[in-house]
Structures are given as C-alpha cells and as structure tokens.
Amino acid sequence: MAGGAREVLTLQLGHFAGFVGAHWWNQQDAALREAADAKETPGELCPDVLYRAGRTLHFFVEECDYLQGFQVLCDLHDGFSGVGAKAAELLQDEYSGRGIIAWGLLPGPYALGEPRRNIFRLLNTAFGLARLSAHSSLVCPLSLGGSLGLRPEPPVRFPQLHYDAALPFHCSAILATALDTVTAPYRLHSSPVSMVHLAEMLNYSGKKVVTAGATIPFPLVPSQSLPDTLVQLGGATPWTPLSACGDPSGTHCFAQSVVLRGLDRACHTSSQHAPGRPLPSPLHACSTGEEVLALYLQQQQPRARSSAHLLLAPCKVAPPYPRLFSRLRQQGLVPDAAPTGPAVDSIPVLGALCSSSSWNRTLGDLAQELSTLDLRRWASFLDAGVERDDFQELLQELHGLAQCYRAGDGLEA
Template identity: 30%
Template structure:
C-alpha cells in the first residue's frame, strides 16, 4: 500500500499559527517504545532524515511562507541540522576602514523556548509558562523542529509594517511570478515529492484575507498543472480579529472599514481561485461571520478562550484539522485523500463546511450509549464562516476520537434501561455513532471514522479548557486541581456538503458585489481590472448554484 505521503504547504502568519499547533499536537502524541503500532501513520505527514553527523530526524514534510520579521528567535534554516553562524564568525574579507558595524540586540527567547534548549527538561507539563502573554509570533510556541528547507521568508515585505503591506490578492500572484520565488519554491516542492514512494497530494493552509491568498492560489495552480493527478485539499483560514480593530480615532476607524472591504475582495478572489484549481476547500473561522467583520465568537461547551489571541483561536482550528484528516492517516485504512475529495466534491461542489465539538462532552464514569441518549442539540457546530449546518440533505463525514470501546455500554447483566434502547445492539463506537447520526440527519449520506486515541493537548497547547475538564478530557462533577493540566480530550469533527455551503458562498458573493473595485487603487495598481472581478463574481454565483437542494443527493 505504501506510505501515502502528503506534502503540507502553509501561506501566511495566521496559517502558520494553525500549522504550529497542528505539528505540535502530532509530535506530543508520538508513542515511543510502544508495544503495538500506533493507530496513526505519522509517516504520511512527517519524513525521516538524518543530519550530517548521522543523527536520525523526523520532521514535517512541510514548506511554509511568511514575511520578514515573523520568526523572531527561530533561524530561517532552523536549528536541527546546523546552528547559524554568529556575525563575528563570518569572514567577509572587507577592509575594516571601509565598513561600519551596527549591532542589533538579539531577540530574547521566552521561557518555553529556553526550556526546549535544555536537554534536562523532558516533562513540560510540570513547568509553568505564560504563553498567553509571551506569544507574539507562531515560532514562540513552536515545539516541533523543521528541516532547513521548510521556512521560506518573503524579504520584500516586513511583518506588521504599516508602510508597506502585503495585503491585496494581486500582490501575492505577482510575488509568485517573480523568478526567484517561483523557481526556488517549485524546486523545494519537487525535492520533497521525489523523496516519496506513494505521494498522494497536498494539504494547503492559507490566509484567505490578504496577499497570501494570491500567492497560495498561484502555487495551487502550479501544482495542479505539474501534478494534475494528485489531490489538493485547501484550508482558507480567516482570523477572528484583526489588529486594526483596536482603533481610537475616527480616522483609524475609517481606515479599518476600508481594510474590511479589501479583505472581502481578497476572499472573493481567493474562493474563486480555489474553486477552479483545488480538489476541495474548507473555509475556517472561529467567528460566525468571517467576511467584512468576523463577528461574534463561537462558543464551545467547556472551552474558555480569548478570540483576540491567535494563539487560542488557531489551536481550535488546528484541532479540527488534525481530527478530520485522520480518516486517511490511519494505519488500518487504505482510504486516500483523493477518496475524501471525490466523496464531497461531486457535481462541482468544491467547497465544504467544517464542524467541531471540542472537547466532546463525555462524563467521567458514563457510557457512550447514555452520552448520546442524553445529548441535546447537534453534536458539533460549524467553524465555517456564515454557515449554519443543517440536519438534512447532506454529504458528510464525521471523525470521533478519544472514546474507548470498553465504555460503549454496560454488560447485559448490569445494563438496566440501556438494554431497552435500540443502540444497545451496537457492538462498537463506530456502529453506535453511525446509528445516532442516521436517526438525526435526514436524507443524508454519512460516513463515520472512530479513533481510540484522543487529541493531545499537552504543553504548548493553550489552557483553554474549563476546570471541569479532567486530565483525560472527561467531564467531572468537581473542578480538577489547579496544578493538573489537561493532556488529551475526546474530539468530534465533521466535513459537510449541502445547501448550507451554498448559503455561505452566496453571502460572500452578496458582500463582494457591493464593492466598487476602481475605488481601491491597491488592486487597480496591482493589475486587477473591473471585468476580471466581475467574472470572479459570476463564477462565485455559479458555484453557489451547485448547492441547490433539488439537485442534491
């Protein structure tokens, strides 16, 4: 069957926040010296290598892109294979009399990063960190170490530089067309793929509301041309808050409203490009609206998070991505990424919605049959913008992790009222969840995957679970002691295709249709013409028409 390798690409600062949590979550769940093979085949997303000294490494099969100044203490080539030379050690052969030396103070590492360098520390859960205030960029909480080719920095633009912003879609497409970037990045993609035995496709996470949307879209167009038989699953992500929302003056408020319109234009262009070139794309946002204003935050039972912290919201989205992709990352399956895309993108329905239940509320000492019988409302909630997922006429897949089979139901002699339930005849978590979904989703085709192992939420995952979530993720009647941390949680995530996705696309089309492109000189100067944007809107409307209920299922 082969390894079924996938290459991951990340474009943009918020995407790299999400990716950092995703890689951290996987690595903190690695099972070393296990008596039996792990359920998850980590070789699909990670690669084995070796340093020049012969040390074996296991790093993400990953390329990421960000702006100058976004790494802080992380060297661009990482620290795993080689240490960057000190400036005093670099021999330039320049005459001292012809040079002027300016010394920049090195960035200071936070306590967590300092501890990572300390080989004496092996259990980070016993350490106290204040990452909520320490994290400024994604590398501040990076646990996983990267291959030297992983990090790619755009030096023409600087992170959070208000005078020269990488903020409009055409700037991204122009950056891809620059000879140096396209050739270098394409070579790195090719190098990764040539290492693979049974390469199956791409995971691409991209900031959808700025110029990284244009850069990623151009890259996706390239990989579809070069590797046309390989699947491309794209995750356009939208932050739940932007720094310009902290305005004080009327002028700052006016500029923030202009930026909202720019973000809508970027989103429309991005979704149109993903519809044309990706195999399937899943828009993600922890706020309800997502377009002009992200809107109010989504609430999850037993979850307490700050929607203004990318460190928090990106952890939620990364948890969803790690869970929904398990279906084709298990050792026990021959299911492929292409199978998932084919199941959900029929008749041109390239967009799908995503839902999440984090943590899945499973009371300590209870049985799964009672958990489902007492459940009120939908099992999971949408994390796609402007998308309310219904309960009928859906093509969908659910993945549930962290529910052990020995807590399915009580033995017959102790079953009590359980034995009178139809679900008591089920003999596995998968079978019982499938029965529950068939009773609650009508005229729908639902596929279920279950995994015994829960989601790893060890340090540096943020402390966003309320006190009633136990260390094992079960819900307790009493608060857990403050010195104990949650280590893993049951999680449910789903992908859904139905009329609700058409409503999402229609809402974006409506918002984008209100904007007069000629008024935004950034787009005009970068080469976007009104006719081109009008065609984009027409194609978005055509995509929306693919989800008409009378044609579904």
C-alpha cells in the same frame, strides 16, 4: 507527514497559517513521542511528521514512495489567498491525479471601524475561495468567526473552552485541533480512504467547498457511555461550526466525513441496562462503537452520504498548547465535580467535514455584498493586478458555486 508509504506534502503559506501549522506539528510530534514509548494500537493514526523548509518541491516529491497529494494551508483574508490559489493551480498542472485539499485560514473577529481593511479582507476571501475551488479537490475555510461577510458576527463558543478570540495563539490552537482530527481518515496506518477518495465523496456535483465542525472536547462524563452522550446531545448539530457559515440549524447535509477520537473502548457501547427493560435508544443496542457512531449520523442526516471513523488515540494538548481546559480532567473528560490533579494533556474530539447547503446562502450573500462595491474607491486593489473583468468573473463563479448547494439537489444515500 507519511504513513505506510501514503505521504502527504503540506504547503504552509501566510502569517496565521504559521500559527496553525506550528500547533499542528506540535500535536503530531507529541503523538510521535508517545508512539515510540508505548505499544501502538494497530490501525491508528500514523504520527510520522517531517518538517522541512525548502525552495524546490520536486525534491520532496521524489522522496515519497506513494504520494497521496498535497495540503495547502494558506491565509484566506490577505494576499496569501492568491499565493495559495496559484500554488494549487501549479500543483494541479504538475501533479494531475493527486489530491489537493486547501485549508483557507482566517483569524479571529474583526472590527467594524476598519472599513478599508475589511473590504480587502472580503475581496481576498472571495477571490481565494473561487480560485482555490477551481484548482483543488476540496476547499475548507477554517475560522472561529461567525461570518465571512462585512458584518461581523460573534466568535463561536465551546462550552468547555475558555479562549480569547482576539489571540491568534488561542484561535490557531483550536483550529489545529480540528485540523488534526478531520484529516485523520487519510492518515491512518491501514485505511482504504485516501485523500482523493475523501475528496470525491464530499465534492460530487461541483461541491468543492465544504464546512468543518468540531466538538472540543467531546463531552463524555466518566460514568457514561458513547450512546448516553449522543442521546443527550439530542437532534441538534453535535459540533461547533468552524467555517464562518453561520448557524447550521435547518441546513441540509449532502455528504459528511466524521471522526471521533480519544474514547476508551469500554465507553464505546452501553452494557449497563437491566434485563427486561426497554433500551433508552437504538444506539444502546449497537455492539460496537463504530455501529453507534454510524447509526447516530444516519439518524441525524438520513439522506446524507456518511463516512465515520472511531479512533482510540486522543488529541494531544500538552504545552506549548495553551491552557484552555480549566474545568476538565487530565484525559479531557468532563468532571462530575471540581477537577483536581494534573493539567489536561489529551482530549477526546469529534470532528466533521460536511458538504452543506449552508454554502448556498453564504456564497450568495458574499456575491451580493461584493456586487455593491464600487471598485473605483479601492484602486490599490486594482493596482495589484486585478482587472474589472476578473471581478465580474468572480461574481459569476460565486453564484455558480452557490447553485451547487441548493437543498433539493442532494444525492440521496
């Protein structure tokens, strides 16, 4: 993708990564077609997408006017986690100073009745996280599952979506929607935020592994404003977690990048309050949507370093995107009554990347589960080239990463 000579090269590695990438390219291509047919709002997302297959990365790098960095989309649960880690290592060596953001992709839920497959999934995930964090600016697992460990958890729920977690076609579409939203800050036509700047905001003190979350779609009722909707969300985390770290309630956020897209400007602030009456909340006193979102994030996580972007452009969900929005209006808004009319073709989305203390527990639990394994029972994994010393080093790396996310070690805003 390229925008204002701020190119990003994306490597797509793995079977499930192919599903996610296909949906993502389709969504960007839909935005490109619309931009060609209508007046484009200045400062919005640059939808320029060029998909090519090739064997020589240098050729694509040489075509770039200003290369921000690289995105590595790779399966995290199988051997492609190692391929992705090696790719990140080579990119780091060859293009030092460029941003490298790795998206570790995991398909839907798994079954307890497949112990061998689950052990290999656990090992690949752990090695992938550790190696990718060593060679990338930022690493973010993306999954609709509830856990990275051996004990399966139910898939996450979206109140307005009807999806089958066992279908890669459904899961990948949802993850692509989140991916298209959270990567927006460094894909804008005019924005001081680059890939490197975003990574530096989130990865300080060694916190290179971040969580993703999204509200798909953002639950705005046509008769309400953005302040009304945010007040109704209350104090709970407003997005559904997408990094298999469990329930985020009670966790601490050190830094976060939040994007809200697809709301008409008229909805950004509240203008329907009677003179002389107290405002429902401080959010209703804000004069711009950007102020509303920034104040809301400050109220939710007062000690976190936050970056917020409010975009007019919605996320495109026209075919071949699966029909997951049976209860929504065409623009993705929540109906007051039973919806009628055309199928949904675009939706508002709230997406976030967060450096969260939940990784202290998740990485620690991952290391604990690995420490109970007897590798002699899984000789085929060792036959693939993994040494016992590599395994012990992995445990140390996971424990070291987990310590970076202790709740008391955050940098106050």
